[in-house]
Amino acid sequence: MFLLNTHPDHRKPLLPEDAETLGAAGAAAVESQIRQRENYAVTPLHDLPALAAELGIGAVSIKDEGHRLGLGSFKALGGSYVVVRLVLEEASRQLGRAVDIAELQTPEVRAVAGRMTFSCATDGNHGRSVAQGAQLVGAQAAIFVHSGVSEERIAAIARFGATMIRAEGTYDDSVAEAARVSAEKGWSVVSDTSWPGYERIPGLVMQGYTALVAEALRQMPEPPTHVFVQVGVGGIASAVAAHFALVLGEKRPVFVAVDPARAACMFESARAGEPVKAEVGEPTVMAMLDCYEPSLVAWRILSRVADAFMTVEDADAVAVMNRLARPAGHDPVVVAGESGGAGLAGLIVAAADPAIRSKLALDATSRVFVVNTEGATDPARYAELVHGGRSASGVSSKPAG
Incomplete structure (x- = not known):
C-alpha cells in the first residue's frame, strides 16, 4: 500500500521543541x-551500484548500523545516550553544580547513578541500549519484554545486568506495564515511544538517532534525493526525516516512511489523518517493527516532513535480507536483521511500480539513502531466514533432535 502525505501540516515547519532537539x-x-x-566508531556507509542499476536509479547508499557501539543496532544511539544524559542532569541537581561527561566515572557521580533505576519496554534492541547505558554509569535497569521477544534477545539484554520482567500481550501492552510499574517504584522510564504528558525523553531518544544522519551527510559526496526509512513506533523515521529537513531546508530529500503491512500504525495514522492504533493480528517477521500504536511525537513530526507512507510484506523484508547477504556484482555483503532492511524493501517495491515511481519522481538520476537499522541481533533467526537454519559458516543453528 502507498499514499502521498496529504495532511494539512505537510511541509509546515516543525514545532520549536522538535526543531531544537533534532537539528544540527x-x-x-x-x-x-x-x-x-570506548567502542565508538563511525558506522560504514556502503554504495550498492549493482542494485541501483537493477532498480533503474542513480545510486543506493545504505548506512549500516549493525556495527553500532557493540549492540548491532541504531538503538545504541538512543537509550544509552539518554541514560547518561539523565544521570549527568541528576548529578548536577544533587551536587548543586554543572557536571560534565568527563566526570561520569567519578565516585560522586557513580554514587548518584547507583541510586537510580532506568526502565523501558522493548522488542529487543532498545532494551539492550538502556541496559548497556545503565551498566556504563553504574545504575540499575529493569527491562519489560512481551511474549513475542525471543529468548536469544532476552539473554542479550540480561548480560548487561538488567532485571528482566515479562509482560503479557503485545509490545504496546508492555509499554503500558512498564509505565505503571515504574510509576509505583519511582523508576525513570526511558521509552522510545511517547504518550500524552510524556514527550521529553522520547524526544531525546530520537535526538540520539540524528547522529547517524550527521555521519552519513559527511560520508556522502552529495545529499540524497530520496530517503526510505522503516517506522515501528516512528522514532528512527521521524529523527532521520526531521534532521534532513532541518539541515537541508528546501533541498531536503523526498522522504518515505515504510511500515510492515502487519503492523502499519503510521501508515494507518496517515490514512486517517490522526494517530490511530493499527489492528493487532499475526505478528510480522520484522520483530523490531511489530508495533501497533505510533509515538505521538513521531506522528506530529512525520505529518510535517514525511512525503509518503507505504507498507511492505514480510516476504519483501526476508528477500532484502537475502539480497544483502548475497549481493550482485561488486556490491558489499551487508548483514541485516529481520527489520534492518525494511526501508530498502520499500525502495525495491516502489521502484518496481511505475505509478509509485512517478509519484516519487524516482528516476535514473535519483540518489537514495536507506538505513540498515540492525544486524543479526537474533543470530538463530537470521540463520533460519537467510541460511536455511545454518550459520554463515555452514553449521546448523537448530538444536539437535
Missing part, C-alpha cells in the same frame, strides 16, 4: 557524548 546542534551534542565511549 542536537546531533552535535549526541556525537560529543558518544565519542567518549
Whole structure:
C-alpha cells in the first residue's frame, strides 16, 4: 500500500521543541557524548551500484548500523545516550553544580547513578541500549519484554545486568506495564515511544538517532534525493526525516516512511489523518517493527516532513535480507536483521511500480539513502531466514533432535 502525505501540516515547519532537539546542534551534542565511549566508531556507509542499476536509479547508499557501539543496532544511539544524559542532569541537581561527561566515572557521580533505576519496554534492541547505558554509569535497569521477544534477545539484554520482567500481550501492552510499574517504584522510564504528558525523553531518544544522519551527510559526496526509512513506533523515521529537513531546508530529500503491512500504525495514522492504533493480528517477521500504536511525537513530526507512507510484506523484508547477504556484482555483503532492511524493501517495491515511481519522481538520476537499522541481533533467526537454519559458516543453528 502507498499514499502521498496529504495532511494539512505537510511541509509546515516543525514545532520549536522538535526543531531544537533534532537539528544540527542536537546531533552535535549526541556525537560529543558518544565519542567518549570506548567502542565508538563511525558506522560504514556502503554504495550498492549493482542494485541501483537493477532498480533503474542513480545510486543506493545504505548506512549500516549493525556495527553500532557493540549492540548491532541504531538503538545504541538512543537509550544509552539518554541514560547518561539523565544521570549527568541528576548529578548536577544533587551536587548543586554543572557536571560534565568527563566526570561520569567519578565516585560522586557513580554514587548518584547507583541510586537510580532506568526502565523501558522493548522488542529487543532498545532494551539492550538502556541496559548497556545503565551498566556504563553504574545504575540499575529493569527491562519489560512481551511474549513475542525471543529468548536469544532476552539473554542479550540480561548480560548487561538488567532485571528482566515479562509482560503479557503485545509490545504496546508492555509499554503500558512498564509505565505503571515504574510509576509505583519511582523508576525513570526511558521509552522510545511517547504518550500524552510524556514527550521529553522520547524526544531525546530520537535526538540520539540524528547522529547517524550527521555521519552519513559527511560520508556522502552529495545529499540524497530520496530517503526510505522503516517506522515501528516512528522514532528512527521521524529523527532521520526531521534532521534532513532541518539541515537541508528546501533541498531536503523526498522522504518515505515504510511500515510492515502487519503492523502499519503510521501508515494507518496517515490514512486517517490522526494517530490511530493499527489492528493487532499475526505478528510480522520484522520483530523490531511489530508495533501497533505510533509515538505521538513521531506522528506530529512525520505529518510535517514525511512525503509518503507505504507498507511492505514480510516476504519483501526476508528477500532484502537475502539480497544483502548475497549481493550482485561488486556490491558489499551487508548483514541485516529481520527489520534492518525494511526501508530498502520499500525502495525495491516502489521502484518496481511505475505509478509509485512517478509519484516519487524516482528516476535514473535519483540518489537514495536507506538505513540498515540492525544486524543479526537474533543470530538463530537470521540463520533460519537467510541460511536455511545454518550459520554463515555452514553449521546448523537448530538444536539437535
